[in-house]
Amino acid sequence: xxxxxxxxxxxxxxxxxxxxxxxxxxxxxxxxxxxxxxxxxxxxxxxxxxxxxxxxxxxxxxxxxxxxxxxxxxxxxxxxxxxxxxxxxxxxxxxxxxxxxxxxxxxxxxxxxxxxxxxxxxxxxxxxxxxxxxxxxxxxxxxxxxxxxxxxxxxxxxxxxxxxxxxxxxxxxxxxxxxxxxxxxxxxxxxxxxxxxxxxxxxxxxxxxxxxxxxxxxxxxxxxxxxxxxxxxxxxxxxxxxxxxxxxxxxxxxxxxxxxxxxxxxxxxxxxxxxxxxxxxxxxxxxxxxxxxxxxxxxxxxxxxxxxxxxxxxxxxxxxxxxxxxxxxxxxxxxxxxxxxxxxxxxxxxxxxxxxxxxxxxxxxxxxxxxxxxxxxxxxxxxxxxxxxxxxxxxxxxxxxxxxxxxxxxxxxxxxxxxxxxxxxxxxxxxxxxxxxxxxxxxxxxxxxxxxxxxxxxxxxxxxxxxxxxxxxxxxxxxxxxxxxxxxxxxxxxxxxxxxxxxxxxxxxxxxxxxxxxxxxxxxxxxxxxxxxxxxxxxxxxxxxxxxxxxxxxxxxxxxxxxxxxxxxxxxxxx
Numbered sequence: 001x002x003x004x005x006x007x008x009x010x011x012x013x014x015x016x017x018x019x020x021x022x023x024x025x026x027x028x029x030x031x032x033x034x035x036x037x038x039x040x041x042x043x044x045x046x047x048x049x050x051x052x053x054x055x056x057x058x059x060x061x062x063x064x065x066x067x068x069x070x071x072x073x074x075x076x077x078x079x080x081x082x083x084x085x086x087x088x089x090x091x092x093x094x095x096x097x098x099x100x101x102x103x104x105x106x107x108x109x110x111x112x113x114x115x116x117x118x119x120x121x122x123x124x125x126x127x128x129x130x131x132x133x134x135x136x137x138x139x140x141x142x143x144x145x146x147x148x149x150x151x152x153x154x155x156x157x158x159x160x161x162x163x164x165x166x167x168x169x170x171x172x173x174x175x176x177x178x179x180x181x182x183x184x185x186x187x188x189x190x191x192x193x194x195x196x197x198x199x200x201x202x203x204x205x206x207x208x209x210x211x212x213x214x215x216x217x218x219x220x221x222x223x224x225x226x227x228x229x230x231x232x233x234x235x236x237x238x239x240x241x242x243x244x245x246x247x248x249x250x251x252x253x254x255x256x257x258x259x260x261x262x263x264x265x266x267x268x269x270x271x272x273x274x275x276x277x278x279x280x281x282x283x284x285x286x287x288x289x290x291x292x293x294x295x296x297x298x299x300x301x302x303x304x305x306x307x308x309x310x311x312x313x314x315x316x317x318x319x320x321x322x323x324x325x326x327x328x329x330x331x332x333x334x335x336x337x338x339x340x341x342x343x344x345x346x347x348x349x350x351x352x353x354x355x356x357x358x359x360x361x362x363x364x365x366x367x368x369x370x371x372x373x374x375x376x377x378x379x380x381x382x383x384x385x386x387x388x389x390x391x392x393x394x395x396x397x398x399x400x401x402x403x404x405x406x407x408x409x410x411x412x413x414x415x416x417x418x419x420x421x422x423x424x425x426x427x428x429x430x431x432x433x434x435x436x437x438x439x440x441x442x443x444x445x446x447x448x449x450x451x452x453x454x455x456x457x458x459x460x461x462x463x464x465x466x467x468x469x470x471x472x473x474x475x476x477x478x479x480x481x482x483x484x485x486x487x488x489x490x491x492x493x494x495x496x497x498x499x500x501x502x503x504x505x506x507x508x509x510x511x512x513x514x515x516x517x518x519x520x521x522x523x524x525x526x527x528x529x530x531x532x533x534x535x536x537x538x539x540x541x542x543x544x545x546x547x548x549x550x551x552x553x554x555x556x557x558x559x560x561x562x563x564x565x566x567x568x569x570x571x572x573x574x575x
Contacts, residue, residue, distance in 0.1 A: 005032060008039060017043050034064035041073055050077055051311060054381070068097040075108055083377050084116035103134040114143060119151040138164050142174060152470035154185060170201045172208075179211045183218060184445060185473060191215050206238060213244060218445055220556065222252055239273050242266035246279060251530030252555050256286055274299045285533040293533075294396035302330040303390045315387035317397055323386035324352040330390045333358055334514040338534075338543055340365070342394035347371055354380055355391075360492060364515075367411040409518050416497035424501050429573050430463045432498075432505035432521075433484065434512045436472055447509045447528040449558050451475040451482075457566050458482055460575055465502065467495060467512055504572070506565065509535070517544035524568075526561055527551040 004023060011020035021043045027036045041056030054077055060070040071094045078087035091109035098105045110125035126144045134140055145160035158181065164174040175198050182191035195215060198208035209232055216225035226248055232241040242262055250259030263280045270276055281296025315325055327343065329336045336357060347353060353372045357365055365374045424430050436448035452475075458464060464484045471479050479486075487498055499505060499516055505523045507513040509531060516523040523544070527535045529552035534543060542549055550561045569575070 005035065008036075012039065012042065015046075017046060034060045034067045034070075037063060038067070038070045038073065041070065045073065045077060048310075050081060051381075053077060066097060068094060071097065072108075075112070078112075079115070081377075081381075082115075083381065084112055085376070085378055087112040088116060101132075103129050103132040106132065107134065107136075107140070111143070114147055117150070119147045123147050123151065138167050138171060138174070141167070142177065145174075145177065149181065152472075154181070154473050157181065172198070172201060172205055175201065176205075176207050176211065179208070179215075183211065183214055186218070186445065188215070188219060206232070206236070206240075210240065210244065217248070217252065218556075222248065222555075237269050239266055239270050239276055242269075243275060243279050246283070247530075250283065250286065251532075254529070256283065259283055260287075275301070282533050290399060294399065297395065298393060300331075300392065303392065309388050312385050312388040315389045320350040320387060322351050324354070324384075325350050326380065326383075326385040326388040327353060327355045327394070328388065328390050329355075329357050329361075330392055332511060333361060334509075334511040336361060336391055337511070337514040337518050339391045339394055342391075342398040343369060343372055345398040346394060350387075354383070354385070356380060363493060364409065364496070367413075368409040410520075412496055412500065412519070413493050416493055417500045420494070420497040421501045424498070425463050428461060428463045429503045430465065430501065431569075432467060432502045432507070432512075432516065433464050434467055434505075434507035434510055435526075436468065436475070436508065437510040438470075446530050446556065448472075449508060449526065449562075451478045453558055453562055457562065457569065458484070460566075460569065462569075462573070462575075465498065504569070513547075514544075517547050520546050523547050524565060525549045526558070526565075529553070529555040529557075 004027060008020050008023045008027075011017075011023065021040060024036050024040050024043075027033070029036075037056050037060035041053045041060065044050075044053035044056060054074065057070040057074045057077070060067060071090045075087055075090040075094060078084065078090060088109065091105070091112045095101075095105040095109055106125055106129045110122050110129060113119075113125060114122035123144065126140060126147065129140055130144075141160045141164040145157045145164070148154075148160060149157035158178070161174050161178050161181070164171060165178075168174075175194055179191055179194040179198060182188075182194060191211075192215065195208065195212055198205065198211075202208070209228065213225040213228050216222070216228065226245065229241045229245040229248070232238055233245070242265065246259040246262040246266075249255045249262060260280075260283050263276060263283060266276050267273070267280065277296050278299040278301070281293050281299065284290075284293030284296065287293075309326065309328060312326060325346070327346070340355075343353065343355060355365070355369070355372050355374050356377050357374055359376065362374060362376065365372075433454070435451055435454065437444055464482075465487050466479070466484045467487050469488055487495060490498065496515075496519060499519055499521050502521060505512075505516040505521050506526065507516060507523060508526045509528065513523060513525050523546055525547050527549055531551070535549065535551065550564055552558065553560055
């Protein structure tokens with residue numbers, strides 16, 4: 001039997017998958033069945049048959065619980081299917097069984113926590129790896145830098161990027177990440193330094209040129225950014241350059257016609273490029289051409305990552321009266337909240353709906369969708385469904401017109417609401433405040449506001465409550481010296497209860513804006529000049545009944561918005 005096993009492995013190493021699988025099927029030796037099950041799982045995994053691969057890996061574990069290989073393979077499968085909680089469990093089991101304590105075992109566990117957005121645990125484990133004989137130090141330092149950045153610790157992030165550069169002073173990825181970081185936090189001198197460093201290493205490296213265009217935009221040198229992107233197009237016909245140029249025309253220059261012309265030119269060069277078609281779809285939405293727009297919206301990058309569900313038939317609008325359907329979350333939590341209204345429209349059309357939501361949103365949706373099974377991804381992996389659809393794709397079938405408002409949720413923890421009602425001050429008006437989003441989000445330099453811009457608002461005789469998950473370095477001193485009460489460490493249910501007791505919420509375009517609106521709290525939204533399609537014609541596209549929109553009239557200039565807010569809040573509360 002040892003000879004058969006050798007032949008199986010040889011076939012596997014030579015990518016003769018069918019031959020290897022056929023030999024596995026002939027094996028009857030109980031002593032090696034755990035190995036055979038694992039190999040069959042590996043073959044099925046290579047064939048993209050993830051559900052079947054998982055079954056074989058589990059068989060291998062049941063046959064020999066001390067066999068480490070299937071846990072390692074399940075970890076890879078979990079990453080592929082974006083089931084990071086299960087990835088953590090399998091990485092932990094791998095580490096437990098790894099007698100040699102291979103640094104890679106620690107690294108994989110750190111990576112699982114990293115992808116699950118538990119950055120503090122990820123950092124702790126990555127730091128453990130740092131003390132071990134881990135060969136891929138550059139990768140480790142880059143991951144640590146990104147985790148620290150996501151956790152709001154800019155200084156440590158920069159420190160680890162520097163450590164990476166000590167290993168390789170010409171590493172383009174690290175230099176590009178540093179360039180990106182300094183652009184995001186508005187340190188233009190440092191950004192320019194790393195751009196110049198990048199030019200010396202490889203002035204034709206396309207990512208550096210794209211960051212240069214971003215640098216020029218943040219310096220309000222729009223025409224120079226346009227010129228640079230046009231030169232890239234002339235030299236390389238790079239499709240990303242077309243997309244970036246179209247976004248400048250559409251979002252910054254407020255010239256949707258030019259944006260459309262740019263993408264149409266790109267599509268003549270790359271007629272089958274998904275990203276270009278998706279961008280064209282968004283431009284259709286901006287123009288109010290919803291049929292064309294929603295069709296092309298199906299090409300968005302966020303739904304291309306859901307590989308785990310590919311074996312389930314995609315729902316395309318056919319009759320599903322007696323069918324079950326799986327609805328999956330995608331994009332940000334704000335998008336999930338906004339598009340969840342269409343679950344109400346979908347529910348009467350089918351027999352059963354399972355809706356997979358992000359962990360944080362579970363208690364919010366479970367209380368409000370009684371006829372829909374709200375669940376985590378780990379709950380549904382062994383269930384069978386007739387159809388699947390991503391939450392954003394429901395727009396295609398149920399978004400009828402611009403008056404399609406998101407329904408407010410009504411079922412919450414009344415005890416908590418009453419508890420916070422007794423805690424919050426009755427002497428002054430209570431105002432919720434959000435001024436920036438995800439620290440490293442690509443839109444943040446445009447849609448976030450420096451806290452100091454709210455100075456005159458904060459001087460009014462009002463109580464202000466912050467729900468910021470992270471405070472940018474630029475805002476920390478001002479925040480610490482302000483009278484704003486920090487609610488960021490409260491539980492999600494407490495945050496909802498606090499919102500319910502506020503007199504008003506003022507928020508930039510973040511998840512918190514959507515959350516405030518969906519609990520039916522009066523919300524004033526601060527929307528950037530270069531906002532996406534859902535805010536483009538804000539008088540028409542306001543998706544919430546409780547939302548009043550204040551939109552920039554000039555790119556990156558919030559003065560007019562803040563002045564309007566200041567005037568309206570004085571009038572509203574007779575201050």
